[in-house]
Structure formats: structure tokens, C-alpha cells
Amino acid sequence: MDIDIPLKYGVDQCVGDTICAGGIMYAQRTIPALLDFCQDIRKYAKPGALLLNYANPMAMNVWACNKYGGVPTVGLCHGVQGAHWQITNCIERWAKQEGLLDAEETLHRRDVDVIAAGINHQTWFVKVQWRGMDMLPRLLELFEQHPTYAETEKVRIDVLRRFGYYSTESNGHLSEYLPWYRKRTAEIPQWIDLSNWIHGETGGYLRVCTEGRNWFETDFPNWLREEPDTFTPETRSEEHGSYIIEALETGRVYRGHFNIVNKGHITNLPDGCVIEIPGYVDKNGINMPVVGNLPLACAATCSASVRVQEMGMEAAVRGDVTLLKQAMLHDPLVGAVCNPEEVWQMTDDMLIAQAAWLPQYQSEIAVARQRLETASVNGTRVTLRETVGAARLHTRSVDEMMQQPGEARSNAAAADKGKMTR
Numbered sequence: 001m002d003i004d005i006p007l008k009y010g011v012d013q014c015v016g017d018t019i020c021a022g023g024i025m026y027a028q029r030t031i032p033a034l035l036d037f038c039q040d041i042r043k044y045a046k047p048g049a050l051l052l053n054y055a056n057p058m059a060m061n062v063w064a065c066n067k068y069g070g071v072p073t074v075g076l077c078h079g080v081q082g083a084h085w086q087i088t089n090c091i092e093r094w095a096k097q098e099g100l101l102d103a104e105e106t107l108h109r110r111d112v113d114v115i116a117a118g119i120n121h122q123t124w125f126v127k128v129q130w131r132g133m134d135m136l137p138r139l140l141e142l143f144e145q146h147p148t149y150a151e152t153e154k155v156r157i158d159v160l161r162r163f164g165y166y167s168t169e170s171n172g173h174l175s176e177y178l179p180w181y182r183k184r185t186a187e188i189p190q191w192i193d194l195s196n197w198i199h200g201e202t203g204g205y206l207r208v209c210t211e212g213r214n215w216f217e218t219d220f221p222n223w224l225r226e227e228p229d230t231f232t233p234e235t236r237s238e239e240h241g242s243y244i245i246e247a248l249e250t251g252r253v254y255r256g257h258f259n260i261v262n263k264g265h266i267t268n269l270p271d272g273c274v275i276e277i278p279g280y281v282d283k284n285g286i287n288m289p290v291v292g293n294l295p296l297a298c299a300a301t302c303s304a305s306v307r308v309q310e311m312g313m314e315a316a317v318r319g320d321v322t323l324l325k326q327a328m329l330h331d332p333l334v335g336a337v338c339n340p341e342e343v344w345q346m347t348d349d350m351l352i353a354q355a356a357w358l359p360q361y362q363s364e365i366a367v368a369r370q371r372l373e374t375a376s377v378n379g380t381r382v383t384l385r386e387t388v389g390a391a392r393l394h395t396r397s398v399d400e401m402m403q404q405p406g407e408a409r410s411n412a413a414a415a416d417k418g419k420m421t422r
Contacts, residue, residue: 001353002026003203008384009346010337012182014172014197015205017056018121019305020333024312025350027060028324029357031316034061038069050248050286052076052241058120058259059274059306060313066261067272068317074286075259075274076240078416080116080123083168084109086149090142091130100131115278116168117266117291120259122177122305123168123276124298126291139166152193155181155200163297168276170418172200177305179336188390198418202389208417210395216412218398247281254281260288268293273306304332319360321351321368345382348372 002022003013016022034055041049051073053061058075065073088109095101112135115127128135135142143149143157143166150157155175160166167174172192175181181191192200197208216223236242240256247254255278262275265288269275279288294302311327314320325347328334334343348368351358355365375381401408411417 003206005350007387007389009342010385011334012202012389013176014200019308020176020331023057024327027057027312028316031064032360034065035069038065038071041071059309062259062274063313077120079121079168080257081238084114087128088112090146094142116257117277119302120276121169121173122302124165152199154191165298170198172198175200176333179332182333183336185390192391202392207395208411212412214398215401215408244281251283266291266294268299269302321364342382
């Protein structure tokens with residue numbers, strides 16, 4: 001519903017789980033559940049218990065839990081790590097061409113020092129250093145010349161070209177957070193790549209998650225017959241959660257990028273919003289340094305999304321239909337595609353379709369249904385579009401996936417279905 005209903009109004013999303021029409025509605029369903037979690041944590045956990053949130057929409061969830069849940073909450077995402085690996089790959093390739101690395105040498109992302117700052121999924125690499133060299137001025141050339149990224153990261157490279165800073169988030173995600181790349185259906189294909197859903201496919205994440213779920217349900221008996229996975233230091237993932245717990249318990253210092261409430265950390269984004277910046281963890285807790293100002297273009301882009309997040313979060317807590325519609329209206333992509341009446345009708349359509357998961361809106365659902373029925377009778381209902389989107393691929397059945405069982409099993413097993421961490 002988060003993907004299909006907005007498509008009828010011309011809003012073509014790749015993921016729809018962070019902002020845009022799908023992400024805003026995702027928050028309406030998720031935030032009440034998280035506030036229930038927070039109530040249980042306050043009741044049963046020791047004082048000061050920390051909630052580590054991996055769920056999207058990251059910023060709205062963390063904002064609600066900290067402001068209304070009464071539980072200190074930190075948001076964790078692997079977007080920075082994934083982009084850090086991309087930058088490292090570009091630098092390694094350039095260094096070999098320049099004779100600064102031998103052909104057989106490889107770089108780990110730990111070899112490249114970065115500072116990324118912004119908001120979740122719109123975090124910007126404001127510092128990139130390797131061997132003491134400032135690599136920021138070289139990044140555009142390195143990405144443009146990369147044999148893979150030049151094809152798969154067209155939006156990110158174009159933003160890098162115009163902003164001067166590389167964004168942490170994937171091509172498909174970034175394209176739906178901005179008002180420029182998905183507003184004209186005919187132009188969408190020139191900005192995306194269909195080799196992987198994460199590069200911009202219409203409803204791509206919905207497709208791979210549906211396929212993965214269906215395959216897992218089919219293949220589950222086979223999984224149970226296998227030996228369980230073993231976890232060793234060598235196979236440890238790069239997700240922040242276990243490192244944070246380790247640092248809090250042992251004092252072993254861990255540095256990562258975390259989503260926290262802004263309290264003067266980024267000085268040209270509003271205090272109280274949720275930002276993503278580097279921080280350090282030890283036995284004293286999570287310590288977040290002051291970053292200062294973001295570059296103005298980066299701050300402007302983040303500021304637009306921050307206000308959408310704020311309205312969406314407050315609407316979810318209050319069950320406020322007007323505020324929900326205003327969040328939709330101010331969303332960068334929705335606003336670029338839809339006029340105000342289309343936004344109002346689309347929101348009513350989504351409220352009615354998702355009524356079973358929106359307890360805070362129950363008194364408003366019948367009113368929304370009446371508005372749509374009245375508009376139909378009066379002939380004022382907005383005309384919907386008949387479209388499957390600019391780049392929607394077929395969702396494979398289990399029988400079709402059985403032709404490539406290895407790929408299907410890998411997809412079903414992957415927490416990171418975009419395979420962004422390398």
C-alpha cells in the first residue's frame with residue numbers, strides 16, 4: 001500500500017520507508033508500537049536502559065521515543081559503513097593507478113578517515129582523508145571513473161557534482177528524498193540502474209522482501225536441518241549494536257555514526273531533531289562531539305526533510321489528520337509531483353486502506369471515507385493514474401525462484417538486502 005497507492009498519484013518510490021509518502025505512513029503505523037515498547041521499558045527495565053533502534057523510519061522513530069517515550073533511544077543504520085566502503089574502493093583504485101599501492105594491496109575502510117554528518121539517509125561525508133591527504137576534492141573524478149559506480153550511482157554522483165559532498169545513502173533511496181530525480185516519469189530511467197533493486201527500481205525493496213519472505217517460508221524446513229551458524233570475531237558483522245554493548249560493558253572504545261537528538265551538535269539544523277553524526281562509546285556512555293555547521297546546500301536539503309519528519313512524527317503521536325497531510329504536502333518528492341488536492345486525497349486513500357494498523361486514527365477513518373465518497377458524487381475526486389511505475393520489475397513466484405535456488409536463499413538470508421556493506 002505504501003508503494004501502490006502513491007503510484008496512482010504519480011509518486012514513484014524505490015523503497016518508501018524513510019520519508020516520502022510511504023515513509024510517512026510507515027511512521028504512523030510504527031510509532032504507536034514503539035511507544036508501547038517504551039512503556040514496557042519504563043515499567044520493567046532498570047533505570048537508564050538504552051533502546052537501540054534499527055527500524056525505519058529511523059529519524060521519526062528515534063524522535064518519538066526520545067520525546068514521548070521517555071526512554072533514551074539511539075538509532076543505528078549501516079548507510080555510513082556502506083558508503084565508506086565505496087569511497088575506500090575508489091581511493092584504492094586511484095592509489096594503484098598512481099603507484100601509491102601495489103597491485104595486490106587492498107584497503108580496509110578503517111584505512112580511510114571520514115566524518116559524516118547530517119540526518120539518517122541524508123548524511124554527508126564532510127571529511128575524507130587517506131594518508132593525510134584530503135580526498136574530498138578528488139571524489140567526483142574517482143566516482144565518475146569507477147567502472148561500476150558510474151552506472152549504479154548516477155543520482156549520488158550528480159548530487160556530489162552539484163553539492164561537493166557524497167551522500168551516505170543508496171542511489172534509489174536518495175532519489176526519492178529529493179524533488180529532482182523522480183518527479184517526471186519519463187526521466188526516471190536515466191537516473192537509475194536495474195542491476196540491483198537498491199539502485200532505483202520502482203518498489204524494488206518491496207519486491208525483494210516479498211520474494212525473500214516467500215522463499216524463506218518454502219525453504220524453512222531445509223534451514224532447520226542445517227547446522228546453526230557460528231559467530232566468531234572473524235565473522236562479526238559491521239552493525240553497530242554489539243560494539244556499543246561491548247563498549248558500555250568493557251570500556252573498549254568504539255567509534256561509529258549514530259542517530260541522536262540534536263543538542264547543538266549540528267549548529268545549522270534545529271535542536272531537537274534527530275541527526276546522524278560520529279560518536280564514541282565507552283563505560284561512560286555514548287559521547288557525541290559537536291560537528292558545527294553543515295555545508296549550506298547539505299543543510300538546506302536536510303532541513304526540508306527534518307520538518308517533514310517532525311510533522312509526520314507529531315501526527316503519528318496525536319492522530320492528527322491535518323498534520324499528516326501537511327507532512328505529505330511538504331515532502332520533497334510528493335510536493336514536486338502532486339498538487340495540494342492530490343495530496344489530501346492520497347492521504348485519505350492511504351488512511352482508509354491501512355485503517356487496521358492505525359489505532360490513533362480510528363475516529364477519522366469514517367470521515368475520510370465520507371470525504372472520498374462525496375468527492376466522487378460531486379465529480380471533484382482527483383483522477384488517478386493507471387501505471388505500474390517507471391521501472392517496476394516482476395515479483396518472482398517460488399516456482400520461478402527455484403530455477404536459481406542459491407540466489408533465492410541468499411536473498412532470504414540477507415538482513416542487508418542491498419548488500420551495501422562491501
